[in-house]
Amino acid sequence: MIISENDIKLMRPFKFRIPHEVIFESGCSFLAPEKALQLGSKRPLFITGSKMAKSKNLAALMERSSELGMNPGHWDNVEPEPPVELLEAAAKEIRKGSYDCLIALGGGSSMDFAKMAAVMAENPDIKVSDMVGSEKIPRKGLPTIMIPTTSGSGSEVSAVAVFSFTEENMKKGISSRFLVSDIALVDPKLTLDLPPHITAASGMDALVHGVESFLSLGTNQLTQDLALIAISNIYANLAECVLNGSNLNAREAQSYGSMVAGMAFSMSGTAGVHAMAYPLGGKYHVPHGEANTALLRWVMEYSIEGCEEKFIPIAKAMGVPVNGMSACEAARAALQAIVELGEKIGVKTRLREFGIPKEAASEMAEAALKEVRLMSNNPRPLDFAAVKKIYENAW
Numbered sequence: 001m002i003i004s005e006n007d008i009k010l011m012r013p014f015k016f017r018i019p020h021e022v023i024f025e026s027g028c029s030f031l032a033p034e035k036a037l038q039l040g041s042k043r044p045l046f047i048t049g050s051k052m053a054k055s056k057n058l059a060a061l062m063e064r065s066s067e068l069g070m071n072p073g074h075w076d077n078v079e080p081e082p083p084v085e086l087l088e089a090a091a092k093e094i095r096k097g098s099y100d101c102l103i104a105l106g107g108g109s110s111m112d113f114a115k116m117a118a119v120m121a122e123n124p125d126i127k128v129s130d131m132v133g134s135e136k137i138p139r140k141g142l143p144t145i146m147i148p149t150t151s152g153s154g155s156e157v158s159a160v161a162v163f164s165f166t167e168e169n170m171k172k173g174i175s176s177r178f179l180v181s182d183i184a185l186v187d188p189k190l191t192l193d194l195p196p197h198i199t200a201a202s203g204m205d206a207l208v209h210g211v212e213s214f215l216s217l218g219t220n221q222l223t224q225d226l227a228l229i230a231i232s233n234i235y236a237n238l239a240e241c242v243l244n245g246s247n248l249n250a251r252e253a254q255s256y257g258s259m260v261a262g263m264a265f266s267m268s269g270t271a272g273v274h275a276m277a278y279p280l281g282g283k284y285h286v287p288h289g290e291a292n293t294a295l296l297r298w299v300m301e302y303s304i305e306g307c308e309e310k311f312i313p314i315a316k317a318m319g320v321p322v323n324g325m326s327a328c329e330a331a332r333a334a335l336q337a338i339v340e341l342g343e344k345i346g347v348k349t350r351l352r353e354f355g356i357p358k359e360a361a362s363e364m365a366e367a368a369l370k371e372v373r374l375m376s377n378n379p380r381p382l383d384f385a386a387v388k389k390i391y392e393n394a395w
Contacts, residue, residue, distance in 0.1 A: 014220035014267055017177050018157050019146070019184045024259065026252065029057065029147045029187035032103050033065040033072075039143040039182060041101035043071050045094060047114040049078045052106050052149065057190065061105070073097055078110045081171065081281050081288060083164045084128045087113070091120035094142070103145045107202065108153025108288065111146045112161035115179045118142040128163065128174075134373060137176040144181040149190045151241070151254045152202025152289050154209055154262020156184040162278075162288065169283035170367055173374070175269070188248065188255040196242045200345040203238040205289030206258035207338070208296050210234060212271045213264035215303065215310055216377040226264040228317040233257030235318040235341065242345040272299045272382055275374035276390065279364040286354045293347045294354070297339050298394040299378075302386060304331045307379045311335070351395045361391035 023031065036044040044065060052058060053076035065072040075093055077086060094102070094117060102121075104114035116128070118141035131137050146156035155161070159180045162173045191199070210230035213223050234257035240250040276299060277291035286294075304311065311331035315322045320337050322330040342349055352358070365387040369375060375382055 012220045014222055016222060016267060017159055017180050018263055018266070019181045021182070022157060022184045022186065022259075024186040024256065026187060026189040026248065028185045029190055030060070030064070032061055032145055032147060032185055033068050033070065035145055035183050035185070036065065036101045036103060037068055037070065039101055039145075041070060041143065043073065043097065043099050044101040044103050045073045045075055045097065045099035047078060047090075047102055047104045047110055047117065048074070048076045048106050049080070049110055050076055052076070052110070055105070058105055061103070073099055078106065078113045080109050081164045081285060082109050082113045083166050085166065087117055087120050087128055087163070090117040091124065094121040095124070099142070101143045101145065103147065105147045105149065107148065107150040108155045111148060111153065111155035112163070114144055114146070115155070115181060116161045116163070116174065118144045119178060129165070131174050131176070132172045134175045135177065137174070137178045140178045145183045145185065146181040147185045147187065147190070148255075148258075150194060150198060150202040151188075151191050151251070151258040152205040154206060154258050154265065156181060156186060157259055157262040158266045160266065164282055169279070171278040171282040172371075175373070186255055186259050188252040191251050191255060192246060192248065194245060196245065197346070199245060200238070200242045200347050201287060201289035201293060203234060203241060203254060203258075203345070204293040204296070204342060204347055206254075206261050207231065207234045207238070208273055208292040209261035209265045209270065210257070211296070211300070211314060211338075212273055213261065213268045214314060215307070215379045216268040216271045217379060218377050219268040223264045223268040224313075226260050228313055230257045230261035230264060231314060231317040234261070235337070239341060239344050269377045270374055272303065272375060272378035275371035276364070276368045276387060278371055279367040280351070280354070280356065282367070284354060284356050290348055290354070293342060294349055294351060295390070295394055297335065297342075297349065298390045300335050300338070301393075302390055303378060303380045304328070304335065305380060310379060351391065356395070358392065358395045361388045361395070364391055
């Protein structure tokens with residue numbers, strides 16, 4: 001008897017793209033100069049924000065680079081939620097200095113910036129606006145090494161970079177295989193000194209990545225497996241990281257969860273939460289992690305209807321007892337557990353807390369719906385009325 005494909009539940013195909021080398025170990029960030037040398041670099045450029053410019057870790061890395069015979073440079077003008085205009089300035093500096101490898105040391109903004117600056121430096125005739133969306137970057141840029149100092153963005157392993165477009169008051173994402181870094185050095189020790197509010201916001205951002213990766217219509221079996229690992233690690237350890245930041249075991253678990261969530265959403269894409277967070281960052285300059293956190297509950301409450309079953313594995317990953325519950329009850333229990341975690345670590349959950357007027361709901365809804373790549377991934381379809389209502393509920 002021949003079994004046809006219609007008789008078999010086939011596994012959904014997928015593509016998995018991650019850096020050529022990922023090292024996860026406390027203290028591994030010190031390997032960056034050696035790794036740059038292995039990539040053939042003679043003139044690496046460290047990319048940071050202004051605060052990280054004063055870091056002892058940066059000074060040690062630059063000193064080590066010099067000891068190895070390289071001539072390192074440093075560009076410290078990365079801003080939070082970086083505007084695209086900065087990319088042009090960085091690309092010119094890279095070409096002027098003949099830098100041949102970019103090493104990002106910082107959070108998601110610095111890593112996103114370095115990944116895109118590497119592309120711009122090698123492709124001076126291409127506009128950033130022409131690369132917004134999926135797979136619109138024509139070719140690879142300079143080699144890149146990512147060193148995350150927060151546990152939230154997952155940018156060290158992702159194929160995504162997000163920027164602010166000032167004239168449009170909007171944040172937009174660029175997704176491409178050419179944005180995947182060459183090497184990621186995930187060093188949980190670098191997160192030990194993070195202040196509680198940054199730990200909380202970046203940690204919730206990572207949790208959103210895990211949840212949306214699992215629920216996204218672009219998901220697959222590997223994405224879902226990774227997403228549940230991420231959710232489990234983050235939910236179990238984030239509060240401890242916020243309340244007792246010196247706990248290295250908790251920091252390692254949180255860093256691991258964030259990294260794995262980055263791998264997950266690189267395949268599946270995020271969904272409604274991220275799409276609706278972009279107008280908050282673009283116009284009102286709300287940090288990315290905080291914007292996602294403020295919207296998570298309200299988007300999930302909307303998304304539950306019709307896909308309650310999908311929330312059951314999420315609840316189990318968080319250790320929420322669901323035996324004897326209906327699918328709807330289990331979904332609500334999972335959502336409530338996330339809400340309670342946010343309350344415990346003190347993140348903002350209302351748009352009014354960011355100074356956003358309630359009347360802005362319509363304008364933000366119009367802007368969010370332009371993020372078709374993300375909106376189309378939401379497990380329950382979103383239209384203008386639904387998005388506007390979610391913003392109003394979140395106010």
